[in-house]
Amino acid sequence: MRRPYAILLALLVVIGPALAGGTTDRAAAAPGARPGNVAVLVVDDFGLGKDPQTTPGAKDENCTVGTNDVGSNGAGDDLPVSTYAHGELVYRVLADALTADLGSAPISSTTIPRPAPGPPIETTTEWKYPVKGAAYAVRLVAVHTDKYRTADILDGIRDRITALRHDGFERFVLNLSFVVIPCDVVGWLTDPDLDTLLKTYDAMIDSDASLKAGLMGYLNASGELDPALVRGGDFTATLLRDDSLGALRPYLAGAYYQTIDVTHFNGKERPLSTVYDDPGWNGFRSQLVEPGASGATLKVIPVGAAGNGVKYVDPKADPARAHDPANLIRKGLPFPFAPALWDFVVSAGADAPEDVAARLNSGELALDATGPGLVPGSFGTSFAAPRLSALEARYLAQTGSVVCGGTPPLGYVDLSGAGTLDLSVDSPWKNQPRAAWPGICRTFPV
Numbered sequence: 207m208r209r210p211y212a213i214l215l216a217l218l219v220v221i222g223p224a225l226a227g228g229t230t231d232r233a234a235a236a237p238g239a240r241p242g243n244v245a246v247l248v249v250d251d252f253g254l255g256k257d258p259q260t261t262p263g264a265k266d267e268n269c270t271v272g273t274n275d276v277g278s279n280g281a282g283d284d285l286p287v288s289t290y291a292h293g294e295l296v297y298r299v300l301a302d303a304l305t306a307d308l309g310s311a312p313i314s315s316t317t318i319p320r321p322a323p324g325p326p327i328e329t330t331t332e333w334k335y336p337v338k339g340a341a342y343a344v345r346l347v348a349v350h351t352d353k354y355r356t357a358d359i360l361d362g363i364r365d366r367i368t369a370l371r372h373d374g375f376e377r378f379v380l381n382l383s384f385v386v387i388p389c390d391v392v393g394w395l396t397d398p399d400l401d402t403l404l405k406t407y408d409a410m411i412d413s414d415a416s417l418k419a420g421l422m423g424y425l426n427a428s429g430e431l432d433p434a435l436v437r438g439g440d441f442t443a444t445l446l447r448d449d450s451l452g453a454l455r456p457y458l459a460g461a462y463y464q465t466i467d468v469t470h471f472n473g474k475e476r477p478l479s480t481v482y483d484d485p486g487w488n489g490f491r492s493q494l495v496e497p498g499a500s501g502a503t504l505k506v507i508p509v510g511a512a513g514n515g516v517k518y519v520d521p522k523a524d525p526a527r528a529h530d531p532a533n534l535i536r537k538g539l540p541f542p543f544a545p546a547l548w549d550f551v552v553s554a555g556a557d558a559p560e561d562v563a564a565r566l567n568s569g570e571l572a573l574d575a576t577g578p579g580l581v582p583g584s585f586g587t588s589f590a591a592p593r594l595s596a597l598e599a600r601y602l603a604q605t606g607s608v609v610c611g612g613t614p615p616l617g618y619v620d621l622s623g624a625g626t627l628d629l630s631v632d633s634p635w636k637n638q639p640r641a642a643w644p645g646i647c648r649t650f651p652v
Contacts, residue, residue: 239605241337245345245375246599247366248300248592249359250384252327252350253291253320288581289324292588296383297348298578300592301331307596307651308333308344335603342603345375356386356486356545364494367506376503377602381595382551383511383588386544413527487548495550498608505606507598507614510546511591512555512569512635515539536565540633543567546591552598552617554590555637563637570619572637597651611647618646 305311313334317326329348334341349366367378411417498505515538523533546553555569566587573593577584601615612618619634640652
């Protein structure tokens with residue numbers, strides 16, 4: 207991502223004091239480990255709406271509008287359309303996992319009213335976690351964002367961490383169950399290999415009167431979509447904000463990731479791990495994550511959902527009907543979406559049957575990807591990540607360590623100093639099942 211991006215990060219809750227006091231041990235920390243309080247941040251869309259002052263037309267400005275909404279083409283694509291926001295579903299899976307993993311029910315929670323009719327939105331949940339004769343706090347915090355751009359997402363996380371540190375929290379797990387893709391669409395549409403994508407646009411527009419009407423100003427004299435205009439900023443802005451052009455949006459994420467789904471690439475020239483050299487993430491990593499790894503007080507473990515693949519047109523489909531949903535194929539990539547793709551983020555893929563796994567991206571680890579009871583039938587890597595976050599939270603509370611088999615714990619893929627990586631031979635993202643985890647980190651809870 208090559209330019210700063212504006213993002214709204216709503217402050218949802220007033221943080222209470224950290225717990226203290228003696229109780230019976232539930233678990234003993236490893237020798238030399240230092241237990242402590244842990245805050246788990248669920249950075250996601252909690253359905254609080256768009257801010258019309260910061261978002262023109264009150265729309266999400268991410269490259270694929272609504273990409274993370276439940277029932278949309280993106281992180282929530284495999285979920286039934288629901289009145290619950292994506293973040294609420296992720297939060298519920300994580301809360302249930304923490305309750306089960308810590309072995310105790312929450313001691314407190316807070317909520318805010320829902321903008322539309324319905325139950326309130328839970329914003330914090332807290333548990334008392336006994337380790338070595340003392341009670342430590344594990345606090346789950348909802349962090350609302352309705353856009354998904356790197357620099358200011360991370361600014362918001364920094365702000366929340368600063369506030370929580372005043373309450374005695376120095377250890378943090380970040381649950382990132384959403385899609386981040388560069389919004390410099392023009393930059394990657396200049397790739398000549400994307401001519402097939404432009405032809406797909408042409409076929410869709412020619413066979414859909416409403417799309418054609420919406421794009422009349424961008425058609426050339428022959429009635430075709432002009433590649434020069436497609437690769438210009440004005441077209442991009444229109445595409446992202448015009449509801450009549452929504453049928454084109456699924457191709458944006460797919461096209462972007464197809465440009466980096468290559469057999470060979472040079473990790474220094476085109477560092478896949480940072481979706482190319484993301485300055486926002488690199489700054490965050492150096493300021494927060496690496497100091498924790500080197501023994502500083504602050505400890506941060508980021509966890510990301512691998513993603514539910516990309517959609518593309520069936521090459522065998524009739525070009526005149528290419529836009530028909532029946533002609534869209536979902537493909538899992540051999541690596542995660544960002545932010546799970548970033549170095550120092552441990553990526554969660556799905557423990558799923560082979561036919562389902564083929565439609566989901568690969569991560570470092572595989573966990574149950576079943577959604578909460580709030581939306582029956584929900585499934586996706588968005589729900590594998592919070593289960594991993596719960597385990598990372600217990601590990602961090604017990605040990606205070608952000609290193610075990612990699613940084614973060616179990617995050618064994620590190621491309622920060624990579625040379626040439628050949629994805630066709632040995633992808634480092636292997637969806638390792640729990641049985642394999644002790645071989646990566648012997649002390650990690652399974």
